[in-house]
Amino acid sequence: MQYREMDKAALQTELEKCRSEFEAQKAKGLKLDMSRGKPGKAQLDLVSDILTVLSDPSECMADGMDVRNYGVLAGLPSAQALFAEILGCKASECFIGGSASLTLMYDTISKAYTHGLLHSEQPWSKLEKVRFLCPAPGYDRHFRITESFGAELITVPMTPTGPDMDLVEELVKDPAVKGIWCVPKYSNPDGIVYSRETVSRFANLKPAAPDFALMWDNAYCVHEFDGDFLPFDDILSLCREAGNPDMVYEFASTSKITFPGAGISVMATSEANQKYLQKLMGVQMISYDKVNQLRHVKYLKDREGTLSLMKKHAAILKPKFEMVLDTLEREIAPLGIAEWQKPKGGYFVSVNTADGLAKRTLALCKEAGVVMTGAGATFPYGKDPRDRNIRIAPSLPPVEELRQAMEIFCISLRLAALEQLLG
Amino acid sequence: MQYREMDKAALQTELEKCRSEFEAQKAKGLKLDMSRGKPGKAQLDLVSDILTVLSDPSECMADGMDVRNYGVLAGLPSAQALFAEILGCKASECFIGGSASLTLMYDTISKAYTHGLLHSEQPWSKLEKVRFLCPAPGYDRHFRITESFGAELITVPMTPTGPDMDLVEELVKDPAVKGIWCVPKYSNPDGIVYSRETVSRFANLKPAAPDFALMWDNAYCVHEFDGDFLPFDDILSLCREAGNPDMVYEFASTSKITFPGAGISVMATSEANQKYLQKLMGVQMISYDKVNQLRHVKYLKDREGTLSLMKKHAAILKPKFEMVLDTLEREIAPLGIAEWQKPKGGYFVSVNTADGLAKRTLALCKEAGVVMTGAGATFPYGKDPRDRNIRIAPSLPPVEELRQAMEIFCISLRLAALEQLLG
Numbered sequence: 006m007q008y009r010e011m012d013k014a015a016l017q018t019e020l021e022k023c024r025s026e027f028e029a030q031k032a033k034g035l036k037l038d039m040s041r042g043k044p045g046k047a048q049l050d051l052v053s054d055i056l057t058v059l060s061d062p063s064e065c066m067a068d069g070m071d072v073r074n075y076g077v078l079a080g081l082p083s084a085q086a087l088f089a090e091i092l093g094c095k096a097s098e099c100f101i102g103g104s105a106s107l108t109l110m111y112d113t114i115s116k117a118y119t120h121g122l123l124h125s126e127q128p129w130s131k132l133e134k135v136r137f138l139c140p141a142p143g144y145d146r147h148f149r150i151t152e153s154f155g156a157e158l159i160t161v162p163m164t165p166t167g168p169d170m171d172l173v174e175e176l177v178k179d180p181a182v183k184g185i186w187c188v189p190k191y192s193n194p195d196g197i198v199y200s201r202e203t204v205s206r207f208a209n210l211k212p213a214a215p216d217f218a219l220m221w222d223n224a225y226c227v228h229e230f231d232g233d234f235l236p237f238d239d240i241l242s243l244c245r246e247a248g249n250p251d252m253v254y255e256f257a258s259t260s261k262i263t264f265p266g267a268g269i270s271v272m273a274t275s276e277a278n279q280k281y282l283q284k285l286m287g288v289q290m291i292s293y294d295k296v297n298q299l300r301h302v303k304y305l306k307d308r309e310g311t312l313s314l315m316k317k318h319a320a321i322l323k324p325k326f327e328m329v330l331d332t333l334e335r336e337i338a339p340l341g342i343a344e345w346q347k348p349k350g351g352y353f354v355s356v357n358t359a360d361g362l363a364k365r366t367l368a369l370c371k372e373a374g375v376v377m378t379g380a381g382a383t384f385p386y387g388k389d390p391r392d393r394n395i396r397i398a399p400s401l402p403p404v405e406e407l408r409q410a411m412e413i414f415c416i417s418l419r420l421a422a423l424e425q426l427l428g
Numbered sequence: 429m430q431y432r433e434m435d436k437a438a439l440q441t442e443l444e445k446c447r448s449e450f451e452a453q454k455a456k457g458l459k460l461d462m463s464r465g466k467p468g469k470a471q472l473d474l475v476s477d478i479l480t481v482l483s484d485p486s487e488c489m490a491d492g493m494d495v496r497n498y499g500v501l502a503g504l505p506s507a508q509a510l511f512a513e514i515l516g517c518k519a520s521e522c523f524i525g526g527s528a529s530l531t532l533m534y535d536t537i538s539k540a541y542t543h544g545l546l547h548s549e550q551p552w553s554k555l556e557k558v559r560f561l562c563p564a565p566g567y568d569r570h571f572r573i574t575e576s577f578g579a580e581l582i583t584v585p586m587t588p589t590g591p592d593m594d595l596v597e598e599l600v601k602d603p604a605v606k607g608i609w610c611v612p613k614y615s616n617p618d619g620i621v622y623s624r625e626t627v628s629r630f631a632n633l634k635p636a637a638p639d640f641a642l643m644w645d646n647a648y649c650v651h652e653f654d655g656d657f658l659p660f661d662d663i664l665s666l667c668r669e670a671g672n673p674d675m676v677y678e679f680a681s682t683s684k685i686t687f688p689g690a691g692i693s694v695m696a697t698s699e700a701n702q703k704y705l706q707k708l709m710g711v712q713m714i715s716y717d718k719v720n721q722l723r724h725v726k727y728l729k730d731r732e733g734t735l736s737l738m739k740k741h742a743a744i745l746k747p748k749f750e751m752v753l754d755t756l757e758r759e760i761a762p763l764g765i766a767e768w769q770k771p772k773g774g775y776f777v778s779v780n781t782a783d784g785l786a787k788r789t790l791a792l793c794k795e796a797g798v799v800m801t802g803a804g805a806t807f808p809y810g811k812d813p814r815d816r817n818i819r820i821a822p823s824l825p826p827v828e829e830l831r832q833a834m835e836i837f838c839i840s841l842r843l844a845a846l847e848q849l850l851g
Contacts, residue, residue: 046494053485057480062476071469073690074689075683075689103527103716104716107714115542146711153711265714266498266499266714266718267496267718288572289573290534291528292689293526296479297717
């Protein structure tokens with residue numbers, strides 16, 4: 006029975022029942038961190054062979070160079086080719102980075118501020134106002150980059166097919182709107198896959214700013230945990246066809262394919278952007294770690310090799326997501342106090358509670374030993390206007406721990422809802 | 429006999445002799461690149477064991493963490509400890525970077541522009557004028573960083589004990605002077621070791637700018653190729669003792685210890701600076717590659733292990749430097765057309781020709797198949813006011829190729845001198 010259909014006496018009984026359940030959970034003294042989308046140990050152990058794939062100096066020759074030595078700013082051609090095959094773009098459009106695509110994103114925004122992008126009339130630091138669109142709920146680290154540079158963050162609501170495109174098309178008429186953060190496949194945190202229409206409307210945007218940056222973080226491009234690989238349109242081609250060849254900057258990495266702390270990353274963007282940005286990047290670096298690039302090329306081989314590894318990750322992740330979704334379905338769905346998507350890929354389950362319950366729920370979770378991503382983190386400035394979005398990251402704990410954590414989460418949410426209803 | 433003491437007829441005879449020698453060299457069709465301080469293959473092969481030092485997942489646990497996973501922004505504590513021991517500072521003062529210390533330097537200057545440094549009154553991008561001191565001859569990539577951000581570069585002459593400190597002390601009275609680039613040990617390109625007095629005067633500077641940045645690129649901190657390790661004062665301690673704890677940013681890397689294209693780097697600076705900068709860097713990254721950090725810790729072990737490896741590099745490098753210095757001594761010294769330092773460490777020999785000969789000499793070298801660092805590169809804006817400094821990088825070619833290259837260099841320099849004298 007839904008809580009809102011119960012009378013006060015029934016709610017009171019339920020509250021007492023929940024309180025004693027909560028206290029019992031708390032007494033177990035659990036300590037669990039589910040705040041970040043960290044792969045678990047079993048996933049890391051999957052890829053141990055990458056440690057030894059390069060073990061002899063003779064294997065360090067690749068693409069006509071000794072990868073141990075200096076040089077080749079854009080990265081190993083075979084690493085460019087690997088990412089190009091995965092993303093569907095050209096190798097010449099790929100710049101290979103280090104262990105974090107986040108750094109490539111930050112550096113792109115940073116250079117927009119200090120030097121300007123290819124079509125900038127002046128560096129953004131010289132402008133009175135820079136606005137940046139933030140589909141929310143979204144990825145806190147994205148929002149924080151543009152916030153850190155002083156941009157005004159504008160929230161764009163998410164829909165089941167991606168960001169609200171009517172609103173996006175309206176907002177980009179403002180020349181101070183300089184870009185938007187997107188996670189197009191298995192969005193962080195909702196796990197939504199942008200529809201073909203949404204993707205096409207993005208490619209065909211007509212922003213007033215000539216240097217509008219479509220920040221396309223394809224973090225989960227091959228990260229299905231349920232079912233087969235889902236083909237996805239190449240945004241670079243679509244932008245080119247739409248007459249916006251230099252508008253998009255796409256990012257991806259192997260952080261959740263090989264090692265989160267020691268992967269490689271890519272920024273895919275038009276050859277004209279590459280030429281412009283590499284001139285600036287040549288002042289900042291000689292190249293990212295090419296030995297590690299070669300390790301990845303030898304280990305992953307190609308798109309097929311990568312997808313077959315992702316099937317192994319999926320086998321580990323699927324039971325964890327099922328535990329989360331099944332528990333929510335059983336414990337929460339009948340009460341009518343929250344809704345959620347049922348993603349088939351990515352790293353999160355995003356729960357929208359009834360308004361005003363997120364902070365309290367997470368405070369209760371913490372009290373009982375379960376740390377989740379902070380309430381509000383998925384919104385610009387860390388402020389969820391309806392205080393309702395909670396990001397659950399099931400990847401790190403083993404299934405049994407996850408079961409306990411989800412029990413605590415559900416009882417915390419129920420308690421928070423009851424406290425609110427009983428005012 | 430020195431050229432300037434010869435009469436015109438003797439010079440003419442010498443010119444003809446040199447021309448025919450030059451043509452003979454040119455006819456050999458040599459192709460040699462000595463433009464960068466790249467380690468040679470034998471040096472890279474020295475460190476092959478680092479490829480396999482981490483080969484089992486169980487070895488990836490260190491400092492109480494799984495280095496394969498996300499986290500620990502400042503880097504592996506044991507990597508911090510390794511660099512602290514080498515530099516003589518505290519582990520808590522070390523931030524561990526990726527394969528290029530250049531990137532750490534760039535990012536520090538970039539953040540000074542976008543966010544300001546710890547004691548900045550405002551970000552440098554908001555200032556009308558930023559000036560930066562550039563001891564020259566110096567490292568072109570340093571100068572290019574500050575040039576790229578629009579700073580005005582001010583040349584400070586080098587002396588045999590380091591930059592002209594009287595001038596430095598005078599220039600820093602200008603509040604627009606925001607910093608200086610230094611390579612204190614085996615300076616690039618002269619190979620000069622700053623004297624204790626110079627180092628102490630740096631630590632005791634009284635710059636007008638509260639956020640003056642002493643950019644201390646200790647690139648060759650353990651890079652003796654001739655003789656024993658030369659102890660060097662820790663600049664962080666000296667600055668702290670002088671009441672300038674937050675003035676210095678020291679950089680080093682393993683680029684010329686392990687692999688140039690796959691090493692680790694460090695930025696050592698006060699704990700207060702670390703706290704301030706890491707807050708900004710936390711927006712830019714999760715951490716640099718910790719697996720590679722652990723490889724370095726396991727492979728180099730400590731200061732002693734590092735110094736013993738550097739002895740092996742020295743055994744490869746010393747004959748190359750001797751070839752350069754011996755050839756110069758034999759072919760050029762008697763003619764009085766150039767001078768040079770005789771370094772005991774670092775990666776370069778810096779030749780100062782008679783005024784106006786550098787460009788022509790390097791053009792002739794190139795004509796005969798030997799590419800050197802471009803003339804002027806060692807000065808701000810790539811402009812050597814006296815057109816005389818040439819940076820020779822002997823590390824890459826095998827000794828026999830180096831012998832040929834030096835023959836070409838000497839004959840080119842002689843030709844250039846004779847052409848000039850004969851007007």
